[in-house]
Amino acid sequence: MQLAQAPQRIVSLLPSLTESVCALDQCHRLVGVDRYSNWPDAVRRLPQVGGGVDPNIEAIVALKPDVVLLATSSRASDRLEALGVKVVALEPKTHADVRRVLGKVSDLLGVPREQGAERLWRVIDAGVQAAGQSLPAKVRQGGGARVYFEVSRGPYAAGEASFIGETLARLGVRNVVPASLGPFPRLNPEFVVRANPDIILVANRSMQPMVMYPGWAGLKAVREQRICVFGPGDSDVVVRPGPRMAEAARLIAQCLADKAPG
Structure with missing residues (x-):
């Protein structure tokens, strides 16, 4: 969507879009965010208008936004547009999507791409590459360590087709969850037992003690404590x-x- 002029009052209903606006140095235009948007610190002081799935439509309208940024999967678009609120739906799912979405947000905000999105993307891309180059040879040898990444309890995993899977590939390791299962499939715990990864990574926003799934106690990665559990901040x-x-x-x-x- 092209607006007649760059929006000065923005409500964001997706944390990655909130972060993108702020990374382009335009945090000051945000007047409301979803309950999960928590970075940078400045956005924690903004009015919260529910979640991306269950936003408070009345609260959003009351903020008089020039535009609402939300996920393409959000069901709020039609209701907001019916009330005369302009909506832009964006949902990055891959590295290429992140670059494209940064460009679209840059354009929407009236920030020249070369100073905004493209400069930012070069920093991101170089940082991912540097992270890969920092790894010791033992991680990459033999085609790379075999890795399982759990996004949330279920278990829901990050497959090869997800942006996390792309990052793992760029780091030179092998994801035990193939692209054929989709970006973030819900797995039977037995799948992971059969895959027997070298290393397990777990995003743990809840900070509940990690409870093993049936059969996992026998995994070599578990026995040898080759598990990383990311707490709330790092999980985000x-x-x-x-x-x-x-x-x-x-x-x-x-x-x-x-x-x-x-």
């Missing part, structure tokens, strides 16, 4: 496809370097 970084992807790659690379066998 690694599971959001946005401007902090280089930081995510560094966090994952640090885990791989610490836990790699050999």
Whole structure:
């Protein structure tokens, strides 16, 4: 969508879009966010208008936004547009998507791409590459350590087709969850037992003690404590496809370097 002029009052209903606006130095235009948007610190002081799935439409309208940024999967678009609120739906799912979405947000905000999105993307891309180059040879040898990444309890995993899977590939390791299962499939725990990964990474926003699934006690990675559990702050970084992807790659690379066998 092209607006007649760059929006000055923005409501964002997706954390990665909130972070993208702020990474383009336009945080001051945000007047409301969803309950999960928590970075940078400045956005924590903004009015919260529910979640991306269950936004408070009345609260959004009351903020008089020039535009609402939300996920393409959000069901709020039609209701907001019916009330005369302009909506832009964007949902990055791959590295290429992140670059494209940054460009679209840059254009929407009236920030020249070369100073905005493209400059930012070069920093992200170089950071991911540097994270890969920082890894010791033992992580990459033999085609790379075999890795399982759990995004949330279920278990829901990050497959090869996800942006997390792309980051793992760029770090030179092998994902045990193939692209054929989709980006974030819900797996039978038995799948992971059969796959028998060298290293397990777990995003744990809840900070509940990690409970093993049936059969996992026998996994070599579990027996040898080759598990990284990312707490709430780091989990937000690694599971959001946005401007902090280089930081995510560094966090994952640090885990791989610490836990790699050999």
